[in-house]
Amino acid sequence: MTGLVLVLNSGSSSIKYQLVDPVAGTALLSGLVEQIGEADSPVADHTAGLRLIHRQLIDSGIDLAAVRAVGHRVVHGGNLFHAPTLITDEVVAEVERLDELAPLHNPANVIGIEVARKDFPDVPHVAVFDTGFFHSLPPAAAHYAIDHDVATEYGIRRYGFHGTSHEYVSRETAAVLGRDPAELNTIVLHLGNGASASAVRGGMAVETSMGLTPLEGLVMGTRSGDIDPGVLFHLNRTAGMGVAQLDELLNRRSGLKGLSGVNDFRELLDQRAAGGAAGEAAGLAYDVYIHRLRKYVGAYLAVLGRTDAIAFTAGVGENVADVRADALAGLEGLGITVDPQRNGSGKGARIISADDSRTTVLVVPTNEELAIARAAWKFV
Ligand code: ADP
Numbered sequence: 001m002t003g004l005v006l007v008l009n010s011g012s013s014s015i016k017y018q019l020v021d022p023v024a025g026t027a028l029l030s031g032l033v034e035q036i037g038e039a040d041s042p043v044a045d046h047t048a049g050l051r052l053i054h055r056q057l058i059d060s061g062i063d064l065a066a067v068r069a070v071g072h073r074v075v076h077g078g079n080l081f082h083a084p085t086l087i088t089d090e091v092v093a094e095v096e097r098l099d100e101l102a103p104l105h106n107p108a109n110v111i112g113i114e115v116a117r118k119d120f121p122d123v124p125h126v127a128v129f130d131t132g133f134f135h136s137l138p139p140a141a142a143h144y145a146i147d148h149d150v151a152t153e154y155g156i157r158r159y160g161f162h163g164t165s166h167e168y169v170s171r172e173t174a175a176v177l178g179r180d181p182a183e184l185n186t187i188v189l190h191l192g193n194g195a196s197a198s199a200v201r202g203g204m205a206v207e208t209s210m211g212l213t214p215l216e217g218l219v220m221g222t223r224s225g226d227i228d229p230g231v232l233f234h235l236n237r238t239a240g241m242g243v244a245q246l247d248e249l250l251n252r253r254s255g256l257k258g259l260s261g262v263n264d265f266r267e268l269l270d271q272r273a274a275g276g277a278a279g280e281a282a283g284l285a286y287d288v289y290i291h292r293l294r295k296y297v298g299a300y301l302a303v304l305g306r307t308d309a310i311a312f313t314a315g316v317g318e319n320v321a322d323v324r325a326d327a328l329a330g331l332e333g334l335g336i337t338v339d340p341q342r343n344g345s346g347k348g349a350r351i352i353s354a355d356d357s358r359t360t361v362l363v364v365p366t367n368e369e370l371a372i373a374r375a376a377w378k379f380v
Contacts, residue, residue, distance in 0.1 A: 003068035003380065004028065005373035006057075006120070008050075010072075010112030012104045013037060015049045019062065020373035027369065029060050046111040054119050070125045071376030072113050073164070073368065075105035075214075077129030078155060084132070084375035087113060087125040095127065101155065101212070104251075126376035133167040134160030136204045141303075144211075158216075160208035162196045165313065168371040169364045170200040173311045176349050176362060185304045187297060190366065191323065192314035193221040193263070197293075199300040207303045209296055215250060218296060219289040221263035224254035226292070259285035265316045293327045301334060307359045310336070313366040324352065328361060335359050 002023060009016040018030040033049040035041040043049050057064060072087070078098040085091055092113055099106045109127075117125055142158045144151060151157065166188045173188075174181040181203035188198045195218040199207040209217025209225075219225045227250065235241045241249070257263035260282040262271055272282035301307050312324050321343045328338050335358030343352040346363075353361035 002066075003377075004062075004066045005069045005071050005376045006067050006116075007071045007369045007372045007376075008053075008073070008112050008116055009369075010046060010049075010108045012108050015046065015053060015112060017053050018369040018373075019057065019060075019067070020369055022370070022373040022377040025370055028062060029057070030369070031056055046108060047115050050112065050115040050119065067120060067123060068380045069123050069373075069376040070116050070120050071372040072109065072116070072125060072127050073130065073372055074109045074113075074127045075130045075161065076102035076159065077127075077131045077135075078159070079157075081127065081129050082132040082135035084126050084128045084378070086379050087117070087127050091127065101159075124376070124379040126372075126379050128164060128372045128375050130161045130163050131159040133163030134158070134198075134205050134208050136206075137208065138206055141207045156212055158208070158211045160196070160198070160205070161210045161214045162190045162194065162198075163205070164368045164371045165190050165366040166196070166198040166200065166205060166208070168368065169311050169313045169366050170198075170203065172349060172364045173309050173362055174203075176351070176364065177309065177360060179308075184308050185306055186309045186311060187300045187304070187307055188311050188313065189293065189297075189317055189327070190314045191218070191293075191312065191317035191320075194223070195220045195225075195314075195316070197296045197300060199303045201304060207300060219285075219292045220255040221265075222252050222255050222257045224250045224258070256285045256289065259288060265320060269320070269322075290323065290326045293323075297327060297331075309360045309362060311362045311364045313364050318363055318365050324361070324363070336361065 005020050005022050007018045007020055013036050014032060014034045016032050019028045021028060033043055033052050036043045036049045037045055043052060074095060076098050078101055080094055092110060095106060096110050137158060144156060169188045170186045171181050173186050174184045186200045188200060190196050194214055197209040197218060198205050215223050217225045232246050235246060256268055260268055260271060262268050268282050268285060272279050272286060316323055325338055325343055328336050337354040337357040338352055338361055339354040349364045351360055351362050
């Protein structure tokens with residue numbers, strides 16, 4: 001049986017789409033509608049955005065009768081959803097109820113689902129949850145050390161995000177090494193605009209850096225990652241900042257952007273190379289980014305005990321050799337030796353560690369759309 005899966009990723013102000021052949025593992029078409037709902041944008045809302053995408057699909061000349069399923073990336077599955085789920089009215093209502101946990105993302109996901117179900121009424125729609133892979137976190141990793149009753153009442157725990165990518169990359173890592181995922185311990189470093197780390201033992205996630213929300217953990221484009229929660233109380237008391245301002249500060253004006261003024265990693269590297277005061281700020285941002293990454297690598301080596309592989313993925317992880325080299329520099333004593341030649345060249349999934357490195361270091365391109373398409377295809 002052949003056919004295509006339309007993969008939709010509705011963000012707060014953008015919708016990414018891809019038309020995927022899940023059996024061949026190829027993308028036939030992909031695109032992006034941006035600036036949804038922003039002033040002066042021709043795309044007033046998500047409904048208009050999806051209409052535009054439908055138009056682009058028709059204009060592409062691809063026979064839309066070949067679309068046999070639609071896969072939806074949904075950011076938060078809460079404690080309700082972990083496996084890919086066939087979407088029904090009840091599922092939509094339950095995802096809507098999770099809006100509180102992901103106020104920026106889940107509402108956009110729900111609108112995407114509702115419009116797409118009208119556009120493609122005769123095929124299964126499948127929700128794939130960004131939190132799903134981390135459902136298996138052991139209690140010691142999932143719990144925050146706060147009042148148990150408060151945590152239970154409000155659903156406060158480590159959920160983790162980018163799960164589709166961490167799962168896909170950990171499995172691809174095993175495939176590259178010709179090993180069974182069940183016997184492999186892997187650290188996955190997903191370094192994109194958002195960034196997260198995971199420790200995967202025998203195919204199951206045992207730790208990850210993002211928490212209740214995608215704000216915790218590594219330094220990101222505009223997000224702070226880890227910070228003393230006391231900073232929030234302090235800024236509330238001394239600067240009078242309220243919840244909305246603090247949310248904006250940590251989610252939009254922090255990370256690389258907060259430290260250097262730019263959130264895009266390419267711009268950060270250019271700015272650092274240009275020197276001057278701005279170059280110094282970019283250099284500091286780079287150093288903070290690397291330092292945090294090294295702390296997580298060290299922590300996850302201890303969580304796993306035996307680490308067979310470390311895989312770098314996403315925009316920065318796949319493309320910036322210096323980040324990979326600096327993140328793992330000087331760890332020969334821990335059995336990790338990156339080979340500069342291998343690290344600096346090559347394309348696609350590949351090994352970049354030296355032959356005598358006890359832990360194999362790899363670059364493994366992520367492909368969340370393909371993973372979502374394959375998950376949706378199972379319902380056809
Ligand atoms: P998203 O989280 O939006 O999916 P990506 O995984 O595409 O993000 O990663 C985006 C980040 O990767 C940006 O900071 C971008 O600058 C960086 N990036 C992508 N390609 C390169 C490159 N060739 N060199 C340096 N940085 C890159």
